[in-house]
Amino acid sequence: MxxxxxxxxxxxxxxxxMFNIISLVTFLIAVGSLAIQGLNFGVDFTGGTVMExxxxxxxxxxDVRASVAKLGFAEAxxxxxxxxxxVLIRLPVKEGLTSAKLSEQVLAELRKQQxxxxxxxxxxxxxxxxxxxxxxxALALLFVCIGIVAYLAMRFEWKFGLAxxxxxxxxxxxxxxxxxxxxxxxxxxVLAAVLAILGYSVNESVVVFDRVRECFRSxxxxxxxxxxxxxAAITQTMSRTIITHGSTQMMVLAMLLFxxxxxxxxxxxxxxxxxxxxxxxxxxxxxxxxxxxxxxxxLVKPETVAKPGEDGAVV
Amino acid sequence: MNRYPLxxxxxxxxxxxxxxxxxxxxxYGEVPAVQVSPLRSNLKADAALMARVEATVKKAExxxxxxxxxxxxxxxxxxxxxxxxxxxDALQAALGEDYVVALNLLSRSPQWLTSIGxxxxxxxxxxxxGVHFLMQVDMKAALTKKVETYTNDIRGMLREQxxxxxxxxxxxxxxxxxxxxxxxxxxxxxxxxxxxxxLELKTAxxxxxxxxxxxxxxxxxxxxxxxxxxxNINTLRNRINELGVAEPIIQQQGADRVVVQLPGVQDTAKAxxxxxxxxxxxxxxxxxxxxxxxxxxxxxxxxxxFGTELYYERNGQAVLVxxxxxxxxxxxxxxxxxxxxxxxxxAVHINLDGAGARIFQQxxxxxxxxxxxxxxxxxxxxxxxxxxxxxxxxGGGRVQISGRMTTQEANDVSLLLRAGALAAPMxxxxxxxxxxSLGADNIKIGFNSTLYGFAAIAxxxxxxxxxxxxxxxxxxxxxxxxxxxLLSMLQATLTLPxxxxxxxxxxxxxxxxxLINERIREELRNGNTPHAAIFAGYDRAWGTILDSNxxxxxxxxxxxxxxxGAVKGFAVVLCLGILTSIFSAVVVSRGLMNLYYGGQRKLDxxxxx
Numbered sequence: 001m002x003x004x005x006x007x008x009x010x011x012x013x014x015x016x017x018m019f020n021i022i023s024l025v026t027f028l029i030a031v032g033s034l035a036i037q038g039l040n041f042g043v044d045f046t047g048g049t050v051m052e053x054x055x056x057x058x059x060x061x062x063d064v065r066a067s068v069a070k071l072g073f074a075e076a077x078x079x080x081x082x083x084x085x086x087v088l089i090r091l092p093v094k095e096g097l098t099s100a101k102l103s104e105q106v107l108a109e110l111r112k113q114q115x116x117x118x119x120x121x122x123x124x125x126x127x128x129x130x131x132x133x134x135x136x137x138a139l140a141l142l143f144v145c146i147g148i149v150a151y152l153a154m155r156f157e158w159k160f161g162l163a164x165x166x167x168x169x170x171x172x173x174x175x176x177x178x179x180x181x182x183x184x185x186x187x188x189x190v191l192a193a194v195l196a197i198l199g200y201s202v203n204e205s206v207v208v209f210d211r212v213r214e215c216f217r218s219x220x221x222x223x224x225x226x227x228x229x230x231x232a233a234i235t236q237t238m239s240r241t242i243i244t245h246g247s248t249q250m251m252v253l254a255m256l257l258f259x260x261x262x263x264x265x266x267x268x269x270x271x272x273x274x275x276x277x278x279x280x281x282x283x284x285x286x287x288x289x290x291x292x293x294x295x296x297x298x299l300v301k302p303e304t305v306a307k308p309g310e311d312g313a314v315v
Numbered sequence: 316m317n318r319y320p321l322x323x324x325x326x327x328x329x330x331x332x333x334x335x336x337x338x339x340x341x342x343y344g345e346v347p348a349v350q351v352s353p354l355r356s357n358l359k360a361d362a363a364l365m366a367r368v369e370a371t372v373k374k375a376e377x378x379x380x381x382x383x384x385x386x387x388x389x390x391x392x393x394x395x396x397x398x399x400x401x402x403x404d405a406l407q408a409a410l411g412e413d414y415v416v417a418l419n420l421l422s423r424s425p426q427w428l429t430s431i432g433x434x435x436x437x438x439x440x441x442x443x444x445g446v447h448f449l450m451q452v453d454m455k456a457a458l459t460k461k462v463e464t465y466t467n468d469i470r471g472m473l474r475e476q477x478x479x480x481x482x483x484x485x486x487x488x489x490x491x492x493x494x495x496x497x498x499x500x501x502x503x504x505x506x507x508x509x510x511x512x513x514l515e516l517k518t519a520x521x522x523x524x525x526x527x528x529x530x531x532x533x534x535x536x537x538x539x540x541x542x543x544x545x546x547n548i549n550t551l552r553n554r555i556n557e558l559g560v561a562e563p564i565i566q567q568q569g570a571d572r573v574v575v576q577l578p579g580v581q582d583t584a585k586a587x588x589x590x591x592x593x594x595x596x597x598x599x600x601x602x603x604x605x606x607x608x609x610x611x612x613x614x615x616x617x618x619x620x621f622g623t624e625l626y627y628e629r630n631g632q633a634v635l636v637x638x639x640x641x642x643x644x645x646x647x648x649x650x651x652x653x654x655x656x657x658x659x660x661x662a663v664h665i666n667l668d669g670a671g672a673r674i675f676q677q678x679x680x681x682x683x684x685x686x687x688x689x690x691x692x693x694x695x696x697x698x699x700x701x702x703x704x705x706x707x708x709x710g711g712g713r714v715q716i717s718g719r720m721t722t723q724e725a726n727d728v729s730l731l732l733r734a735g736a737l738a739a740p741m742x743x744x745x746x747x748x749x750x751x752s753l754g755a756d757n758i759k760i761g762f763n764s765t766l767y768g769f770a771a772i773a774x775x776x777x778x779x780x781x782x783x784x785x786x787x788x789x790x791x792x793x794x795x796x797x798x799x800x801l802l803s804m805l806q807a808t809l810t811l812p813x814x815x816x817x818x819x820x821x822x823x824x825x826x827x828x829x830l831i832n833e834r835i836r837e838e839l840r841n842g843n844t845p846h847a848a849i850f851a852g853y854d855r856a857w858g859t860i861l862d863s864n865x866x867x868x869x870x871x872x873x874x875x876x877x878x879x880g881a882v883k884g885f886a887v888v889l890c891l892g893i894l895t896s897i898f899s900a901v902v903v904s905r906g907l908m909n910l911y912y913g914g915q916r917k918l919d920x921x922x923x924x
Contacts, residue, residue, distance in 0.1 A: 119583075195873060200866075206866065210862070251764075
């Protein structure tokens with residue numbers, strides 16, 4: 001079986017401008033949403049209390065809301081979680097009210113209505129800890145970006161490094177932007193997913209650029225123009241790109257489908273990251289390299305060409 | 316060209332064998348067990364204790380699967396959770412309150428596995444249920460308390476030395492002493508400098524007043540904070556022992572935080588109460604007028620005389636104590652073992668705060684020659700720590716208890732006086748509680764997603780790449796094996812994000828095989844012979860595989876360095892998974908290819924779909 005038996009190189013670079021516009025528009029929408037409505041940060045970052053309680057009989061959410069309001073949390077969010085019998089209660093940080101004892105008070109109040117309510121999970125994060133988790137999360141993001149730039153700078157010529165990092169940051173902004181647009185909760189696991197995908201999708205650019213370098217060096221493309229070489233490299237790696245991402249996505253899909261609410265947003269962030277990862281590393285990074293004016297001379301140093309045998313298998 | 320030397324095959328076989336061996340314990344599951352550990356440091360978990368435990372469970376006629384002794388406890392394996400509860404009750408009744416009897420789950424894996432260090436992975440709280448607390452120690456309060464102690468000490472010292480001062484008080488984090496004459500101030504300054512090297516002293520004169528301001532030196536502050544943290548951890552450990560948790564984790568985190576993890580604890584309200592309990596030490600007067608044998612007998616029968624209560628000293632002697640409380644433990648700043656200045660006898664030095672000092676002075680003035688009892692309340696039960704006779708009026712808040720005490724006893728008493736109290740108040744700044752049902756669900760979720768994801772990849776790879784795809788799947792399975800074995804060897808804590816990490820690593824690991832397989836196809840298309848294609852495929856893909864793994868590894872390291880708790884677990888799995896995947900995807904799959912195709916000299920085609 002083979003899905004991608006492509007005889008002729010697909011002229012991706014001819015449509016580079018169109019891809020750029022698509023990228024720019026999605027990017028601007030993401031940035032706009034982030035600027036206007038921001039992110040729906042989870043309790044890890046904002047501080048506060050999250051309680052997941054399970055009832056034997058499906059409760060009236062309004063009753064639950066009323067109980068929580070009695071404790072001074074009129075604005076608490078109360079919603080079903082997975083099934084009608086599971087309820088998720090989110091209490092924001094409130095001066096003088098927020099403490100580790102709060103969950104017990106809420107439970108006591110809920111027990112007055114239905115005695116069989118059972119705690120599934122409580123997460124209480126003090127405002128200070130939330131702030132620290134936020135800071136270390138931002139630091140982790142920064143560290144990954146710097147680490148990858150440094151690696152790419154070492155590994156490739158600066159034009160490729162720059163293009164790869166722009167493409168991947170574009171991915172990150174879009175993942176985060178999608179979370180902002182749909183008001184999905186941005187929690188610690190989601191951040192972990194974003195960072196993992198950042199590391200993963202840089203691979204894609206690395207693979208394409210490796211192939212670009214190889215093509216520039218091979219005799220077959222000696223007279224080809226830069227866009228032609230890029231097209232050839234992308235076409236040649238496309239099968240591999242789609243299949244690896246597809247198989248990673250199969251795993252992520254399993255988490256999305258069977259992972260329950262707990263892993264849902266984690267898997268969702270990975271899914272968006274994988275989809276945009278394919279797109280950006282191929283159709284964002286390569287045009288940037290082209291605009292930066294990459295040429296054969298950037299890659300092909302005389303002594304490399306002189307080495308016989310290296311290209312032998314390709315001919 | 317596609318042949319491995321024998322040692323490479325042996326390496327693969329050895330790796331798989333070790334992988335299997337260390338993965339194995341995870342499949343045996345767990346048996347209910349009861350764990351007995353001594354509460355006091357003078358009691359040991361030894362063969363004698365084991366014999367007692369054995370006798371007790373035998374008497375209760377419970378089906379015991381085994382009894383084992385380790386460094387800190389005796390563990391009894393039982394066949395059912397019902398027996399487990401019965402055994403716990405029987406043991407608690409037989410051993411009394413000097414031992415913690417806790418429910419536990421032990422691995423069912425056979426002895427020979429345990430003896431080679433093959434243990435199952437430790438399940439995180441989100442998988443087994445339990446409570447995680449992060450507690451913040453109020454360091455400012457610890458420093459204030461220390462300065463308060465110094466204020467008392469200086470007051471007492473100046474009185475002893477008969478140096479007249481016009482006022483002494485704690486002002487924020489400093490001690491301020493005022494004098495009317497410069498000469499007195501200088502005399503005091505010399506004294507304080509000599510006796511209290513931890514204080515940074517400054518002098519100031521204004522409007523006919525001569526002042527000394529003492530603050531804690533930076534070094535002393537650091538020591539005070541470290542001490543406070545250490546004492547709080549000790550106190551927490553004592554309190555958690557009461558909860559009967561099998562494997563509590565109490566660890567320092569950063570300069571001023573303590574992590575407490577209590578696996579299996581469901582009653583979080585009780586846990587919080589016990590962790591956050593305040594000092595329960597009381598000073599009361601002994602009712603000596605009514606301590607006649609008759610009243611004592613009556614009191615022992617449950618009817619103490621009106622206005623009194625019956626308590627026992629540590630040696631078992633009964634004492635009738637007035638109900639009226641003179642002082643509570645909150646007034647005690649510090650208690651240290653030491654020696655009596657005159658007689659050289661072992662003694663306990665107690666330091667009271669300002670209000671406590673005043674009350675104490677008044678009470679001692681009125682009750683010279685009488686006995687006073689210091690009571691410690693633990694688990695709602697009182698015990699007389701010591702009941703000394705008051706010899707003279709005691710002012711200045713510096714109390715010394717001495718007489719009929721050995722050095723060991725002085726140590727114990729001062730520890731007891733301090734143990735009830737935390738060195739500084741603590742707040743819970745983070746809590747994560749997971750109920751047992753959610754924990755079990757999480758295991759299922761994590762396991763199922765990994766299994767279904769793996770199955771989907773396997774079906775696809777075999778369908779798409781045929782025989783070569785099958786080799787890739789075997790390599791991927793080997794990757795799971797290596798990863799789980801490595802995590803078990805390291806005794807890493809498995810969390811739900813960790814399981815997600817295993818799933819994600821597998822999804823990413825197949826990347827390497829896809830790279831290789833695609834390359835082989837390409838080489839074949841370019842007209843290379845099958846053997847050359849296999850060789851070139853692995854050879855060429857190697858650089859790319861290395862590249863792609865390095866970038867993911869960077870992300871993994873960052874997550875590990877900056878992540879906390881569960882995210883760290885994810886990061887560990889991610890990093891280890893990348894390392895194992897390089898081995899499995901490149902070496903193991905190549906080994907299979909070589910074994911299958913390498914021997915065929917005239918290879919016409921490869922089954923690669």
